[in-house]
Amino acid sequence: MKDHDLILSDLAREAEMNPGTMSSIINGNRTLSVDQLDRITQAMGYPVGYYYERYVSEYLTEANPNWRRMSPFIHNCARLNKLDCIHDVVNLLMDKLGYSESLFELAEELFREGLYEAATILYENVALSEKKQYSERLAICQYRLFQTRQGDNQEKNYEAAVQFEIYVDRLDEIEQLDALKDLANTYRSLRKWDKVELFAKALGDKAKIQYNMEQQRHPSKKENAKQPSFPLFAYWAFSHLLRTQVCGERKDYEHAFHHIKKYADLSWVLDTDEETLKWKNKYEDWAVVNTYVNKLLSGEESVLPEYVAYISSRKDEVLPALDNIFEAANRYQFDVDDILGQFKEDISSYLEQQEIEGFYTQRFITERFIHFSKELSVYFLTKGRFSDGFKFLLSCLEKSTLINNKSYIIKCMRLYESFQEYASLETKKAYRKLINEVEVDEM
Known part of the structure; x- marks a missing residue:
């Protein structure tokens, strides 16, 4: 107020608040809600959330936990991705009895809104506080944690699945x-x-x-x-x-x-x-x-024409079909060059991310593309088409490295070693760069 030569009524007007309410807050006679804090912050020319860390340390820690104040504050922190503030507030609440159910309900609300990182903090704390180890609430927390932990790292996906599976029946x-x-x-x-x-x-x-x-x-x-x-x-x-x-x-x-x-x-x-x-x-x-x-x-090669005709008009099925076709071609030495030519544009488009509907998941499609890249690489390399073969081998290795799929990393390395004498200098450099990234990830 001094810096901007404002009287109390001016500040109240800027914050769209009642002057009496503003006076009570400034004089310490009224509790400060997060909505009021946001209004005052914006009136001072700062972004919403600017004072949240100080609001926790200077106000919430000294006041008795009040869910009507805490709940909107946590929600705001979630939207602003102020996860440290959520940690601090949840720690304050978990020291008191009776907030587990409220935190769980708020976590479900955040989860539905797609605010997964914030929801995860709440689920983790509710799960730790659950005394009834066979409660449905604990099982739901573990299910949500499993869902939020699914990502590009296959090893972490596996750990999350193993941790959750014992809770399914609850x-x-x-x-x-x-x-x-x-x-x-x-x-x-x-x-x-x-x-x-x-x-x-x-x-x-x-x-x-x-x-x-x-x-x-x-x-x-x-x-x-x-x-x-x-x-x-x-x-x-x-x-x-x-x-x-x-x-x-x-x-x-x-x-x-x-x-x-x-x-x-x-x-x-x-x-x-x-x-x-x-x-x-x-x-x-x-x-x-x-x-x-x-x-x-x-091994029934005779079904190939019918299979190709059937999937040609079904775009969602083309990638799985090509994957199956090249796996069979490598297993039984089928020549499928004509199919390769027919779907050349589709194969190129699979370098882009796919949109998934229903029972399929993005992780499954990513894994499928990795498998397909490996099969296509084998097909080209065994036919002596080394430039194409190494292109898909490196693509497979790169994608496998990104999602930490060790099984395919090893398969790519073995395949490269079998044909490395045919690799160009450029291919060798690209391969060495990817392998260095794998080694760094393992440190």
Whole structure:
């Protein structure tokens, strides 16, 4: 006020506050809410949040915790990414009994808004404070932490999955379906097929129970029941789709066809709403595609023309199809140069990120591209097309390094060593640079 030659009423007007309220705050006769702090801060010409650290240390630590003040402050800190302030406030609250439930509800709100880093701080503290180790709230905290910890680092994704999986059965029955789906997808991206099979079977069993219960439930009770993210039959079908892939990876094509037949015929699903029809059509398509895939990977080259024709108009299926085609080509020495030419532009476009819908995840698509790059590299190198082969090998190695996928890093290194005598000087430099990055990450 002195610096800007303002009287109290001037400052109150700038802050859009009542002069009496402003007077009480300045004289220390009134508690200062975060909204009032924001207004005064802006009136002083500073950005919102400028005084938050001092608000915590000079005001909140000396006052009795009051949720009506703390809650909006934490929310504001989350939006401004002032995570240290959230840590400090949560520590103040956790010293007092009775705030665990309120923090959990706020964490859920932040999670829904996509403020994951802030929500993670709250979930971690609520989980630590939970006395009932079998409580559903603790299980939800662990599920949310698993979700927020999924990222580009495959090793950390694995650690998060292992930490969470013991809590799945403590979630409510509907939440378990999404949790099992998410766990299976994470292990799928990590190519840990025993784990995929374990959680896929659990998903199928629980989805079948929930579907049967839903069919027997009175219509008046269906409206009040908790709704899953997808139709219940879709979870059941997805479990068999996952097990199809597991069997394919084990080269057990007989059992793979058994699982394909399960989701190929969904005529027993009688609902006719738009969402149901969408997912029925998806699984019918996937059944046709996976029939081609399993025949191809078992060595039936004759299905190639039909398979290529089928996926040509289905853009989302082109990358997985090309991956399967080149894996089969490398395994059985098929010549697929004509297919390579047909999809040349599509292959180039896969260097860009893909948008994922539904049951697929970005991690799965990233892993698929890495696998595809490796198969394409093998195909080119064994045909003596070294420039193209090393280009995709380096792409595979770079992507594997970014997500810390050690399995593929090792595969790339072995492949490079087998053909290094044909590498150009430029390729050798690029390879050495990537390997140095791997070595730095390991330090």
